[in-house]
Structures are given as structure tokens and as C-alpha cells.
Amino acid sequence: xxxxxxxxxxxxxxxxxxxxxxxxxxTISHVSPTLVVELKQSLANLKEIVFCKKGESFIVAGxxxxxxxxxxxxxxxxxxxxxxxxxxxxGHRMAQIAEAFGLDHDxxxxxxxxxxLPEELEKSLAEAKYEAVVSTHVDTxxxxxxxxxxxxxxxxxxxxxxxxxxxxxxxxIEERMDDWGVxxxxxxxQKCFGAPPGLAVLVASGKSLxxxxxxxxxxxxxxxxxxWLPIMNDPSKYFSTPCVNEIRAFYESTKIVLEEGMExxxxxxxxxARAIRAAxxxxxxxxxxxxxxxxxxxxxxxxxxxxxxxxxxxLYYENGVVVAGGLGETMGRxxxxxxxxxxxxxxxxxxxxxxxxxxxxxxxKSKPGSGVKAAEAILEESNSKINT
Numbered sequence: 335x336x337x338x339x340x341x342x343x344x345x346x347x348x349x350x351x352x353x354x355x356x357x358x359x360x361t362i363s364h365v366s367p368t369l370v371v372e373l374k375q376s377l378a379n380l381k382e383i384v385f386c387k388k389g390e391s392f393i394v395a396g397x398x399x400x401x402x403x404x405x406x407x408x409x410x411x412x413x414x415x416x417x418x419x420x421x422x423x424x425g426h427r428m429a430q431i432a433e434a435f436g437l438d439h440d441x442x443x444x445x446x447x448x449x450x451l452p453e454e455l456e457k458s459l460a461e462a463k464y465e466a467v468v469s470t471h472v473d474t475x476x477x478x479x480x481x482x483x484x485x486x487x488x489x490x491x492x493x494x495x496x497x498x499x500x501x502x503x504x505x506x507i508e509e510r511m512d513d514w515g516v517x518x519x520x521x522x523x524q525k526c527f528g529a530p531p532g533l534a535v536l537v538a539s540g541k542s543l544x545x546x547x548x549x550x551x552x553x554x555x556x557x558x559x560x561x562w563l564p565i566m567n568d569p570s571k572y573f574s575t576p577c578v579n580e581i582r583a584f585y586e587s588t589k590i591v592l593e594e595g596m597e598x599x600x601x602x603x604x605x606x607a608r609a610i611r612a613a614x615x616x617x618x619x620x621x622x623x624x625x626x627x628x629x630x631x632x633x634x635x636x637x638x639x640x641x642x643x644x645x646x647x648x649l650y651y652e653n654g655v656v657v658a659g660g661l662g663e664t665m666g667r668x669x670x671x672x673x674x675x676x677x678x679x680x681x682x683x684x685x686x687x688x689x690x691x692x693x694x695x696x697x698x699k700s701k702p703g704s705g706v707k708a709a710e711a712i713l714e715e716s717n718s719k720i721n722t
Contacts, residue, residue, distance in 0.1 A: 339651060342685055343658040344502060344632045346524035346531050347675035349583075350590060353529055357583040364578050365570045370584040373569040373576070379588035381537055383596065384504060384519050386511040389539040390561055393584065395577040398501040398522035400557065401534035403431050405518045406468070408538075408546045408559045409495045410437050414465035417442065417458055419450040421480055421627070422473035423661050428499065435553055440464075446476045446635075446663065449627045452484040459492055466495040471503035474670070475661040477623035477634035479507070486514035495542055501525055504535075505591050506603045506631045506674045517542040523580065526603075526631060528675030529587040531581040536562040590676060603630040606673050606682060609712040613686050613705035617693065622668050630676035634660070636667065641698060643669065649695055653688040679713055 341348050343490040349357075362368055377391040394400065405418040406428070410416050415438040418429045427442070432439040442458055444450050455467070456592060467489060472479045482498050489496050497518040500509055506526035509519055517539040524531035538546075538559065546552075546559050555561070556574065565573045611621065614635055637643065643666045647657060658670040673682070686706045693700055 337654070340655045340681055340685055340688075342655055342671050342673065342677075344525075344670050344672040344675075345522070347526075347528050347672055348677055348681065349530060350528055350587070350676045352454070352590060353583050353586045354402040356586040357530060357579050359582060361577065361578050361717060364575050365457075365572065369576075369578060369581065370569045373581055376581065376585040376588055379585075379592055380535065383588065383591055384500075384509050384511050384516075384537050385513060385596075386519075386537050387540070388512065389537060390559075390563060390566060391541060392534075392536045392538070392559065392566055393576075394534045394536075395532060395574070395580070396534035396561060397531065398520070398525075399427070399431075399432060399523060401434075401501070401520035401536050402428055402499060403554075404534065404536060404557045404559065405497050405499075405520045406431055406437065406466075407435055407552045407554055407557060408549075409497065409518065409542050410466050412436065415439060415463065416466040416468060417455075417462075417464045419455060419467065419469040419480065419485070420444070421449040421470065421476055421478035422446055423475035424473050424499065424501070425470045428468050428470065444478075447478060447627070449478045449480040450474075452481060452488050454486050455485055456515045459488070464492075464494055466497060468499065470499040470501075471507065471509070472501075472629040472631055473657060474632060475634075475664065477621070477629055477632055477670070478627045479623075479629035480627075480695075482509070482516075483514055486516060490515055495538045495545060502629070502631050502674070503549055506599065507629070508596075510598050511537060511539060523587070524585050525672075526674045527584065527587040527591065529584045530580060532577050533584055535584075582670070600630075603674060605712065606677065606679075607631070607633065609709035610671065610673050610686070612712055616708040617700050617705045618698075619688070622664060622707045632670060632672045634664065634670050637669070641666070641696060642694075646692065646696065650688065650692045653692050653695075655685050655688045658714050659667040682709060682713070 380391040523529040523533040536672035660668040
């Protein structure tokens with residue numbers, strides 16, 4: 335029997351025992367009273383997590399890519415132009431989705447490891463008319479965290495739809511739909527929520543729903559908000575069979591998020607990121623992402639001289655921890671470590687101890703225990719502040 339590994343890729347993330355227990359319940363009818371209650375509460379919890387009092391939430395069987403697609407085609411009509419702000423692989427994916435549906439679009443790109451600046455957005459808005467602006471909050475390829483709140487400030491003077499791809503951020507990094515004027519936040523179950531993959535998740539503002547109703551027809555059937563809206567309002571109705579067990583697991587994940595409290599959850603993600611990066615720096619690693627754009631949910635880590643990508647990741651796996659390799663131009667040059675969702679301090683310490691063991695086995699010289707101590711200093715200091 336294979337020993338369980340600690341999953342520290344940029345998603346899926348470790349699944350809390352409470353969520354696993356809910357997932358293991360017998361499959362029930364997709365229109366049963368139990369599922370109706372749990373889906374409705376999941377939808378309500380989701381709105382609370384992104385600070386949205388108005389609007390509607392959607393939980394649909396599918397991946398984060400489906401949520402990206404749903405966000406675009408329900409808010410942008412043929413002949414309208416969108417602006418994509420891209421700091422990496424997944425910003426380009428949003429542009430590819432627009433292209434696949436024949437939606438006119440422009441893209442502002444930045445160097446990988448950075449993010450598009452608000453003044454660049456402002457300049458583009460002065461030069462052309464757009465019906466929507468789309469930004470990835472955290473790009474899981476580059477680790478770049480976009481200043482989405484600053485974008486919102488720029489967009490307050492423009493009547494358009496603002497879409498945030500929160501796949502690697504929602505539930506771990508602050509996103510406030512109502513206060514910031516965000517029209518769509520899309521995400522997936524397996525990142526900061528710490529639930530198994532299989533659900534496309536969105537929250538749509540009243541403004542974005544009005545825009546969908548104003549579009550005569552969209553080039554989709556399953557992805558149409560207007561087909562799903564009656565089911566989200568009354569889950570006892572039928573449109574397409576939902577992922578019953580995954581929804582029940584996601585329900586438990588939203589309960590865990592809200593029990594922790596959003597401000598505490600944001601702080602914990604930031605604290606965990608600082609601790610892990612302190613350990614990695616102490617051990618001689620550096621980071622692909624520039625410091626102003628570092629995300630609290632994952633780190634993209636440059637290898638020090640003498641450490642080979644596959645050998646490192648294979649041995650780290652044997653020592654109990656799974657991290658991801660690079661994508662695109664970063665392939666072979668970095669590893670990507672997720673630190674989001676419901677990861678505990680004990681799991682952080684285990685990962686760092688396994689890291690030091692891996693480096694030692696590869697012949698890399700470092701002071702034993704120095705990485706763990708660097709992380710411990712941050713975690714213990716933060717805990718003492720919380721307790722006083």
C-alpha cells in the first residue's frame with residue numbers, strides 16, 4: 335500500500351478529514367432535501383466568502399477552466415471587446431478562451447514574475463473602448479499576484495464588467511466584490527477551499543446578470559447562466575445532474591473557511607507564506623516572482639546551483655512531499671510549492687524537514703535544521719501576537 339504524500343502542488347491541495355468524511359457519504363439523490371439544503375447553504379457561504387450581499391453564486395460540475403469560460407461568454411456579446419490583463423500562463427488561457435468564442439480582445443502582458451500595473455490598465459482604457467476587463471488574481475505558473483483592488487479603483491470611473499479569475503486566490507487572499515465593484519469572481523473547489531477537484535465556482539453581481547439577460551443568445555448550452563440560475567435558486571429543480579458527493583464536500587469546505595473567519599484566514603495564509611519563504615531563503619533558494627508581486631498561496635522557487643529539477647522533485651516525493659515543476663519557459667528551472675487551503679503548521683514543518691533531508695541526500699550543503707528554525711521563528715512570533 336502506497337504511503338500517503340503531502341500534496342503541496344498549486345492545487346489540488348490537502349483535503350481536511352472533515353471534508354473527506356463528507357465526501358465518503360453514500361451518494362444521495364441530486365434533488366433530495368439534504369442536497370437541496372447543502373447546495374443552497376454552499377451558495378450562500380460562497381457569497382459571504384467573497385463579501386457579496388447581492389448577486390448570485392453558481393456551483394457547477396466542471397473545472398476552473400469551465401468557470402473561466404462561463405464568466406466570459408455570459409458577460410460579453412459578439413462585437414464587444416474585452417481587455418485581458420496577463421501576468422502569465424493563465425492570463426493567456428483567458429485570451430485563448432475569448433479567441434475560441436470569437437470575442438474581440440486585447441491583452442496587456444507583463445514579464446513573468448511581475449504583474450500588470452494599474453497605470454498600464456488606465457492607459458489602455460484611455461486608448462480604446464472595452465466592455466469587460468479580466469484579470470487573473472494569482473497566476474499559478476509564475477506566482478505573480480495582481481493588484482486587483484488597485485485595478486478596481488481604476489475601473490470605478492468606467493462602466494464595464496470587471497472579472498477576476500480567483501482560482502488560486504479566492505478563500506485565501508482578500509477579495510471583496512461589493513466594496514471593490516467586482517462583477518464576477520470565478521474559482522474552483524480544489525485550491526484555497528481545500529476540497530477535491532470537480533466543481534466550477536462563480537459569484538456574479540447583479541450588474542453582470544443584467545448584462546447576460548441583455549445578450550440575446552450565447553454560444554453555449556451547459557455554460558449558460560440563465561439555464562443554471564433556476565437550479566441555483568431552487569436546487570430541487572433539474573437541469574443537469576450535479577456532482578452530488580463533491581457538492582457535499584464543498585459545503586463542508588465552506589463551513590471550515592467561515593468557522594476560521596475570513597480575516598484570520600487571510601492572515602494565516604500570509605504568515606504561512608512568510609514562514610516557508612524564510613526557510614527556503616535560509617537554505618539558499620531564491621524566488622522566480624519579484625517581491626512586490628509574491629502571492630500568499632504559492633511560491634515559485636528557483637533552484638540553487640547544483641540542484642537538478644527532476645532529481646530533486648523525485649527524491650522530495652520519496653521523502654513524502656509532492657511539489658510541481660515549472661510550466662512554459664520556467665520548466666526545469668523552478669519548482670512550485672502550494673501553501674494554501676487548510677494546510678497546518680505541522681504540515682509546514684513536515685515539508686521543511688523533508689526538504690532538508692532531500693537536499694542532504696543530493697549532496698547540497700546547508701546547516702541542518704536551519705530552514706525549520708527560520709520558519710519556526712515566524713510562526714511562533716505570529717502565534718504569540720495572536721494569543722496576546
